[in-house]
Amino acid sequence: MGREVAESCVDTMLMEMVAMYSARFYANKPELAARRIEAIGYQVGHQLSERYTMERPRFSDHLEAIKFICKDFWSEVFKKQIDNLKTNHRGTFVLQDNKFRWLSRVSIDPSSEKETEDPSTPGESKAAQAVSMYLYFPCGIIRGVLSNLGIPCAVSADISSLPTCSFVIRVKA
């Protein structure tokens, strides 16, 4: 049922969206670009959650909702399930995807990593920063889905080891 679109179209559109926001609209303000992209993801997640929870009963608790995201929602959007779910039972959940579909073709050049290693800037190199821009959209999607299910939260992503990607959900009590 429903109409289909080629995956390459979706992939290239996402790439272009991030490129537009980070290079043209908010050229020197990565924070604003990130916020904007995450807001777009929020809207998308909101609408997708309506579509994918149409036939289901209400979720009994937060864990059930998170499990729905890990299994059904992730299979609908990314054709696979979340590989690993961890929780501290106090409102923090870590979803780990061992081969995140939208980052499966990203690969950082190893030689330029060594050249541009700048000891004065703590934390990430430029390439890692560029890659992290692509994660705001999925984070927004997750936040949108959860908030439509009645669970306000904050979502962040961690890409210390590509192509494994972890999403950290902190439920606001």
Place this chain on the structure above:
Amino acid sequence: MQFFGGSEISPSPPVPTASGNNAHMMYVFNRNGVCLLYKEWNRPLHTLNAQQDHKLMFGLLFSLKSLTAKMDPVNADKGNLGVPQLPGQGCSFHSFRTNTYKLSFMETPSGIKIILVTHPKTGDLRESLKYIYSLYVEYVVKNPIYSPGSPIKSELFNTALDQYVRSIS
């Protein structure tokens, strides 16, 4: 390894036609002559420095394409000699062979040229070049942090390419 006939499905790599470590080197150019990738596996003799080598290779291909199109006894549509030809125009050569090496060439409609230099006894590599192009599309074009027209620096592409070329030679 034994292969019982090639498979018909296009994404799968074709049957290897020779044995041993055959591939010498590989070039990928875009339509403006920028060398996007140069890889060598087995090149005992270097004659020029890298820049001149790339320019020589690109110039060679340009002249060969022009010449083969002009000398075509069958096709009526011939451009003037020296005028750059569109990728589909005229006939397109795909390989030449000398006593020491064989050069296989493929040009896509988007102007990406893939050249593979191998051992002279290598068979027809057109299907292999198509597969390499599909690897390029998969890992380079769809890589969000690659900017078109710049040299290819993707590790995923390099590994996949290396693995594949070693498997066909």
